[in-house]
Amino acid sequence: MIHxxxxxxxxxxxxxxxxxxxxxxxxxxxxxxxxxxxxIGLYILYLLVVPTVQWAxxxxxxxxxxRDDCSREGACWVFINxxxxxxxYGLYPSxxxxxxxxxxxxxxxxxxxxxxxxxxxKRWVAIFALIVFxxxxxxxxxxxxxDLPKVPTHRWGGLMLTLLxxxxxxxxxxxxxxxxxxxxxxxMPIVKSFCVVFIEFWRxxxxxxxxxxxxxxxxxxxxxxxxxxxxxRALIGLTLFQSAYMAEVIRGGLQAIPKGQEEAxxxxxxxxxKRMGLIILPQALKMMIPGIVNTFISLFKDTTLVxxxxxxxxxxxxxxxxxxxxxxxxxxxxxxxAAFMFWVFCFSMSRYSQYLERKLHTGHKR
Amino acid sequence: xxxxxxxxxxxxxxxxxxxMRGVNKWYGDFHVLRDIYLEVKRGERxxxxxxxxxxxxxxxxxxxxxxEHQKGEIVVGGVPLTQDVKRxxxxxxxxxxxFQHFNLFPHLTVLENCCIAPMWVQKxxxxxxxxxxxxYLERVRIAxxxxxxxxxxxxxxxxxxxxxxxxxxxxxxxxFDEPTSALDPEMxxxxxxxxxxxxxxxxxxxxxxHEMGFAKTVADRVIFMDxxxxxxxxAPEPFFNNPQSERTQLFLxxxxxx
Numbered sequence: 212m213i214h215x216x217x218x219x220x221x222x223x224x225x226x227x228x229x230x231x232x233x234x235x236x237x238x239x240x241x242x243x244x245x246x247x248x249x250x251i252g253l254y255i256l257y258l259l260v261v262p263t264v265q266w267a268x269x270x271x272x273x274x275x276x277x278r279d280d281c282s283r284e285g286a287c288w289v290f291i292n293x294x295x296x297x298x299x300y301g302l303y304p305s306x307x308x309x310x311x312x313x314x315x316x317x318x319x320x321x322x323x324x325x326x327x328x329x330x331x332x333k334r335w336v337a338i339f340a341l342i343v344f345x346x347x348x349x350x351x352x353x354x355x356x357x358d359l360p361k362v363p364t365h366r367w368g369g370l371m372l373t374l375l376x377x378x379x380x381x382x383x384x385x386x387x388x389x390x391x392x393x394x395x396x397x398x399m400p401i402v403k404s405f406c407v408v409f410i411e412f413w414r415x416x417x418x419x420x421x422x423x424x425x426x427x428x429x430x431x432x433x434x435x436x437x438x439x440x441x442x443x444r445a446l447i448g449l450t451l452f453q454s455a456y457m458a459e460v461i462r463g464g465l466q467a468i469p470k471g472q473e474e475a476x477x478x479x480x481x482x483x484x485k486r487m488g489l490i491i492l493p494q495a496l497k498m499m500i501p502g503i504v505n506t507f508i509s510l511f512k513d514t515t516l517v518x519x520x521x522x523x524x525x526x527x528x529x530x531x532x533x534x535x536x537x538x539x540x541x542x543x544x545x546x547x548x549a550a551f552m553f554w555v556f557c558f559s560m561s562r563y564s565q566y567l568e569r570k571l572h573t574g575h576k577r
Numbered sequence: 578x579x580x581x582x583x584x585x586x587x588x589x590x591x592x593x594x595x596x597m598r599g600v601n602k603w604y605g606d607f608h609v610l611r612d613i614y615l616e617v618k619r620g621e622r623x624x625x626x627x628x629x630x631x632x633x634x635x636x637x638x639x640x641x642x643x644x645e646h647q648k649g650e651i652v653v654g655g656v657p658l659t660q661d662v663k664r665x666x667x668x669x670x671x672x673x674x675x676f677q678h679f680n681l682f683p684h685l686t687v688l689e690n691c692c693i694a695p696m697w698v699q700k701x702x703x704x705x706x707x708x709x710x711x712x713y714l715e716r717v718r719i720a721x722x723x724x725x726x727x728x729x730x731x732x733x734x735x736x737x738x739x740x741x742x743x744x745x746x747x748x749x750x751x752x753f754d755e756p757t758s759a760l761d762p763e764m765x766x767x768x769x770x771x772x773x774x775x776x777x778x779x780x781x782x783x784x785x786x787h788e789m790g791f792a793k794t795v796a797d798r799v800i801f802m803d804x805x806x807x808x809x810x811x812a813p814e815p816f817f818n819n820p821q822s823e824r825t826q827l828f829l830x831x832x833x834x835x
Contacts, residue, residue, distance in 0.1 A: 474643050475680035475739075479694035479746060480670035482662075489693060494684050 267547075278538060290541040291548045294532045298548070301368015301523050307360065310351040311371055317344060318374065326563060328570070341382070364442040368523035370552065372442075376449060376514040376524065377556075381507050383450035388457025393487060395462055406458070413455035418516055421448040426520040445517050453510045460502040464495035497571050504564035508557045525549055592619045593652070594750050594781045595640055600649035602635060602805075609635050610646065611805040617750070622782045624792040624813075627802035628828060633785045636802070637752045640783070641665075641672045654749050670698060673743030677755040679735040681727035681742070687714065688723040691742045699746070706745070713741040717771050733764030737771055744775075751775065753784040787832060793817065801825045 228237075239249045270285025273292070281287035291298070300311050321340045324330050352371075354361045367375070394406035413421070425448035426441060433439065468491055476486040496503070518527035529545045532538065595617040602610040609632045617623055625633045638644040639651060642658055642665045651658040653668045682690050691710035695701045701709075714720040717737040719730075727735050736756055743751060753772065757765045769791050776782055776795040786792070792799050792813055799816040801809040801824075809816070809825045817833075820826045 469678075469680075471676055471678055471680035472682065475674075475676060475682070477643060478641055478669055478672070478674040479742070480666050480698045481694065482666060485697050489697060490682055494682075497684065 278541075286544050286547070287541055288544065290532075290538050290544050294538075297369060297532060298525065298528055299370045301372055301528055302366040303362060303368070303371070304360075304366065307354070307362055310354070310359065310362075314348045314351050315371070317347070318378075364440050365521075367442065369528045370525045372517075372522060373511075373514050373525040376446065376517060377507075377511045379446050380449045380453050380510050380514070383446075384453035384457045384506070384510065385503070387450065387454035388461050389492065391454060391458035392461040392465060395458065396465060410455045410458050413452050414459070416452075418449070418452050418513055419519060421452050422516060422520050424448070441520065442522060445520060445522060449510070449514065449517075453506065453513075456506050456509075457503065460499055460506055461495060463502065464499035465491060467498055468494050500564050500568050500571070504560055508560055511557055511560070512553060525552055593617065594619050594621070594654055595783070596650070596652040597636075597639070598650040598652075600636075600639060600646045600651060602632075602639065602644065602646045602648075609805050610639070613649070613807060615800070615807065617781060617783060619749075619781055620779045622776045622780075622795050622797050623784065623800060624796040624798075625783065625785045625800045625802060626787060626789075626792070626828070626832075627808075631802040632805040633802050634754050637754060637783050637785055640750075640752060641669045641674055643674075670746060671749045673746060673748035673751040675736070675739050675743055675751065675753045675756045677759050679727070679732070679739045679759075681735055681739055683727050686724055686726055687719070687730070687738050690727065690738060691745045694742070695745050710741070710745050713744045714738070716744075716774075717741045718767075731764060732760045733767045736760065736764075736768045740768075740771055740775070750781045750783065753782065753786065755785050755787075757786065757788055789817070789833060801828065803828070 240246045266285045268285075270282070271288055272281045272285065273288050275281065275289040276293060278287070278290070280289050296305065296308065300308055303311055321336065321344060324336050325333065325340065330336075350356050351359070352362065352367065353364070391406045391410055394402045395410065397403045397406070422445060425444040429439065429444055472490055472494065473486055476490040481489065514524055515526040517524055518530070523531060526549045529549045533542045533545050593616055595615065597613045597615040600610055600613040601608070613636060615636075625637065627633050635644050639646045640653060640658075654671055656664065656668055658665065658668055681687075682693070685693060688707060688710055691714065692703065692706040695706040695709065696703060711720055711723065714723055717740055719734055719737050719741070722730060722734060722738075727738065730738065740756075756772070757768050760768060765788070769788060772782075772784070772791065773795055782795075784791075784796075796813045798810060799813050800807055801816070801820075801822070803824050809820060809822050811821075816825075817829065820829055
């Protein structure tokens with residue numbers, strides 16, 4: 212039996228179900244209970260937002276050089292302003308700050324270049340960023356070459372140190388994590404047990420312990436004429452610690468790839484490394500972007516722990532500045548600033564990962 | 578072939594593509610393959626059938642060492658299969674395999690799926706690999722989908738791509754592991770048509786399938802397996818019309834009975 216002689220034309224949805232008013236009605240004011248919750252929510256929001264905005268912006272003092280320039284009714288951003296160069300470069304000598312600035316500029320432009328899809332030569336930029344850029348950065352920051360005066364690492368600090376720790380940690384932890392994850396799934400008993408022991412050891416130890424050990428214990432075991440820079444020790448500790456976490460995240464991704472994928476790759480005659488590098492890892496890493504970025508973010512924030520071994524990262528240097536007798540009583544501003552800086556970086560990573568997920572979503576798994 | 582000959586001196590079986598001699602395999606205590614003897618000549622088309630769990634898939638998966646056998650000897654294209662990884666990879670390059678669930682690489686386009694092994698395993702330049710891939714995609718009548726991802730295709734289309742992907746390696750033997758079992762009924766034909774054409778071109782094929790029509794049209798020999806053994810082996814006509822063993826008769830009556 213045929214019901215319709217002609218197909219029904221496609222029609223727009225009724226106007227009562229689209230638009231801002233409809234959205235408000237369906238989401239915020241549908242029914243008395245929902246309306247009450249909405250109103251309570253708005254009131255709480257009002258209680259929180261208004262004083263915050265007043266403190267941080269309206270009553271805040273922005274310009275000046277000493278604490279006397281602050282009215283104390285709102286935030287005293289003068290403090291941050293006066294200390295900004297320290298917060299960014301630590302105790303880096305002010306006559307040499309241009310060197311750090313060049314590194315900063317290169318760092319952000321490289322990241323920008325790699326992150327913006329339209330820009331060409333991605334492969335070469337990536338190779339440059341991974342091989343040439345670290346060398347240039349080291350030469351510039353540490354000096355000792357080309358008549359650049361040496362700046363020992365204990366003078367490095369602030370945001371510069373935080374970014375350095377985080378970047379080296381991420382760039383180091385990801386490949387080590389991949390190798391460990393593959394090793395843990397390996398059929399070779401020695402490789403496998405090494406990876407299991409390594410991962411479980413580093414995962415089972417708090418990062419603070421790792422850093423203490425790196426700074427206190429390690430020198431005891433090394434020959435007395437051999438000394439490893441404290442920053443390098445912290446970097447190694449941080450990287451190995453995070454690579455164990457990374458390994459477990461990636462192992463989760465590897466396990467989610469159906470066995471048939473590796474079989475198909477094997478049936479085509481691919482070697483183990485080609486199967487992994489061309490077929491399994493691209494899929495697993497894509498699937499694991501949220502987990503990997505999560506690890507990156509926690510790594511970024513964990514860098515603050517280097518404070519306890521006497522390195523002054525962003526938070527450490529803010530805290531040191533709070534103890535300055537000329538600026539007593541501005542700890543709130545200091546912490547808000549530090550928190551805001553960390554938030555900006557972590558939030559950017561989070562957003563970029565969401566963008567990546569969408570972009571790489573060829574999905575449609577079968 | 579020269580290397581194969583040196584690997585296997587004094588054996589005059591050069592037109593034998595696959596030889597299995599007394600192959601046995603266990604999963605733990607479970608004896609999956611029991612004394613398998615099988616010889617496949619170049620250009621021969623063999624259909625393997627049998628109840629599920631009878632070891633058919635396991636048997637053909639042993640040929641390219643996706644499964645390891647514990648006893649017996651397997652020789653592929655004159656090259657004896659050993660534990661040696663290089664040897665295994667050499668054999669796998671000459672043996673194509675089509676899976677029940679296609680196993681296309683979902684992160685690559687159809688064209689890339691076909692090119693990746695020629696480019697990375699056989700070191701062909703991209704241009705050449707792509708031209709060849711397009712040729713095979715043409716042959717399985719799916720060239721117009723080359724830029725799509727596997728997830729955008731129907732099951733039948735995916736399986737044809739999988740066949741093209743194998744053919745791009747110019748295999749000497751093709752193994753089909755229930756290639757139509759995961760397909761919706763209306764898609765089975767398009768895959769079988771491609772397989773029939775392949776058979777007519779003289780490809781050596783070992784095919785695990787329950788498509789008895791396909792077996793009747795193209796098979797030179799039909800093999801019936803049960804409980805890890807080859808029970809019966811015959812040309813299709815006597816196999817279907819006059820099965821010798823009781824188990825074969827029962828099996829055939831079950832799958833042809835309705």
